Amino acid sequence: MIVTLTVNPAIDRTISVDHLAFEDRAYIVSTRESAGGRGINASHVIHSFGGKTIAVLTSGGKAGRRLQRHLNDCGYQVRVAPVQSETRTNLTITDQRGLTVNLNEKGPEIAKAELAGIESAVRECLDGAAWLLVCGSLPPGVPASFYGKLIALARKRKVRTLLHASGDALREGIKSRPAVATPNQSEAERLLERSLLTRTHYLEAAQRIREMGPESVVLSLASRGAVAAFADGLYEAIPPPIDAVCPIGSGDALTAAYAWRMEQPRANGAEALRWGVAAGTASALLPGMNFATLEQTEEMYRQVEVRRVE
Numbered sequence: 001m002i003v004t005l006t007v008n009p010a011i012d013r014t015i016s017v018d019h020l021a022f023e024d025r026a027y028i029v030s031t032r033e034s035a036g037g038r039g040i041n042a043s044h045v046i047h048s049f050g051g052k053t054i055a056v057l058t059s060g061g062k063a064g065r066r067l068q069r070h071l072n073d074c075g076y077q078v079r080v081a082p083v084q085s086e087t088r089t090n091l092t093i094t095d096q097r098g099l100t101v102n103l104n105e106k107g108p109e110i111a112k113a114e115l116a117g118i119e120s121a122v123r124e125c126l127d128g129a130a131w132l133l134v135c136g137s138l139p140p141g142v143p144a145s146f147y148g149k150l151i152a153l154a155r156k157r158k159v160r161t162l163l164h165a166s167g168d169a170l171r172e173g174i175k176s177r178p179a180v181a182t183p184n185q186s187e188a189e190r191l192l193e194r195s196l197l198t199r200t201h202y203l204e205a206a207q208r209i210r211e212m213g214p215e216s217v218v219l220s221l222a223s224r225g226a227v228a229a230f231a232d233g234l235y236e237a238i239p240p241p242i243d244a245v246c247p248i249g250s251g252d253a254l255t256a257a258y259a260w261r262m263e264q265p266r267a268n269g270a271e272a273l274r275w276g277v278a279a280g281t282a283s284a285l286l287p288g289m290n291f292a293t294l295e296q297t298e299e300m301y302r303q304v305e306v307r308r309v310e
Contacts, residue, residue, distance in 0.1 A: 002046050002259055003125045003159075004039035004133040005150070006057040007118060007142060008107040010090040011067055012036030014248075014289045020095040029096075032288055035070035036090060038135035038164050038252050041291065045256035045279065047076040049294045051263065054079055054125050058118060060108050061086030079125055081118040085109050088139075092289065098244040107139030115142060122150055126157045131259050134173065135164040135252075144168035148176035160262075163214070164255045166190070174213040181214040182255045185221055202227045203234050203309060216269055218258060218276065220251050223284070225277045225304070230269040234309040237277040239300070244284040253291050254280035274306040 013033050017026040043055040054077040059068055064087040071078050085108030094100040110118075126132065132154040134147045147169050151161045160179040163170065166187040174181050188205050189196050196205050206219045206229040217229045223244060225237045257279035261272040278301035282292030292300070 001129045002043075002051060002053045002131045002133060002263065003122070003129045004043045004046075004053060004055050004135055005118075005122055006037035006039030006055065006136050007110070007146075008088065008137045008139040009035065009037035009040055009057045009059070009067060010088045010105070010107075011063050011070075012090050012092065012289055014092045014094065016246075016288055017093060017095050019097065020093065020099045020101065026093075026095065030288065033070070034289060035067050035074075036289070038255070039133060040071070041249055041252035042133050042135060042164070042256035042259070043076055044074065045253050045291050046260050047074070048291065049257070049260050049297075051260045053077070054129075056081065056118070056121050056125055058083045058108075058110070058114075059087055060084055063087040063089055079121050081114070081121045083108055083110055083114045092248055094246045094248065094288070096245070096287075098246060098284075100246060100248055102248065107137065110139050110141040115146065119150065119153075123153065126154060126159050129157075129159050130263055131160050131162060131179075133162045133164060133255065133259055134178070135255070137166065138169045144172040147173035151176040151178050162255060162259055164252070174209065177213045177215065179214070180216040180218060180258070181209060182218045182220060182251070182258070183209065184251050185219070188219055199227075199236075203236070207234060218254070218273060220254050220276075220280065222247060222250070223281075225281075226254065226273060227309075228269060228273050232269075235270050235273055235306060236309060237273045238305045238307075239277055239281040240303040242281060242285055245287050246289065247284040249289055249291060250280035250284045253283040257297065270306050270308070274304050275301060277306075278304045
């Protein structure tokens with residue numbers, strides 16, 4: 001069982017337009033609304049790959065009730081930790097060339113009692129779990145140390161943890177030594193307070209972040225694939241060249257596929273890295289906020305090259 005946590009979920013409204021250009025009119029092609037958040041996205045991918053997952057998430061107000069309705073037929077277990085304030089709504093605008101604009105709300109205020117309820121929900125779901133995926137941003141009122149607390153709790157239960165976060169939540173969370181951290185390039189740049197421009201920079205960054213606490217680090221690089229720092233060395237996963245349609249959520253697909261593969265027989269980090277990059281790359285080829293199926297990921301997997309860096 002893979003448990004995902006989304007403390008700051010959202011109603012994701014995705015608008016596809018013909019083209020985006022500065023000071024020019026765009027025409028809407030389609031509009032879609034769905035339950036969003038890094039952990040929810042990860043559970044969706046894991047479930048579609050045939051894995052077992054429980055999505056733990058907060059929900060508040062009218063938007064929260066809409067969020068839960070979107071999850072009624074998701075096919076996997078959902079554990080809701082109620083909060084008083086309104087669940088946020090995020091807006092994504094993307095065009096047919098892959099150009100994308102994200103407009104995200106910060107999220108609801110979380111009271112101390114509500115935070116204790118989230119921790120209690122996670123604690124109950126850890127029984128029998130193999131992984132806990134701690135995902136996404138922290139809303140106002142949640143201390144940056146919260147993810148680290150949950151990672152330490154999971155370790156005591158012999159549950160492996162994956163941290164898929166940014167900013168202070170990432171900085172504090174890696175101190176609790178998760179099994180793997182999965183920052184993207186911009187998140188790594190903010191963490192290390194330096195620009196990452198070259199292959200050498202990426203590899204150095206993955207190794208440097210690993211030295212800060214995680215057992216492993218997977219640094220996702222969008223269309224360039226990913227690099228990873230494992231106990232046995234540095235690796236890079238290189239996908240084929242693609243024309244991305246909508247890259248939003250590709251990092252969530254990578255994270256989910258990585259954890260899913262690590263639960264399969266004869267799992268290892270390099271193989272999980274290859275599956276993760278395949279899932280992220282295949283998802284970027286789809287319009288709107290959609291995730292590649294297992295079959296689409298398998299097809300991309302055959303085209304992804306993974307090699308150890310000497």
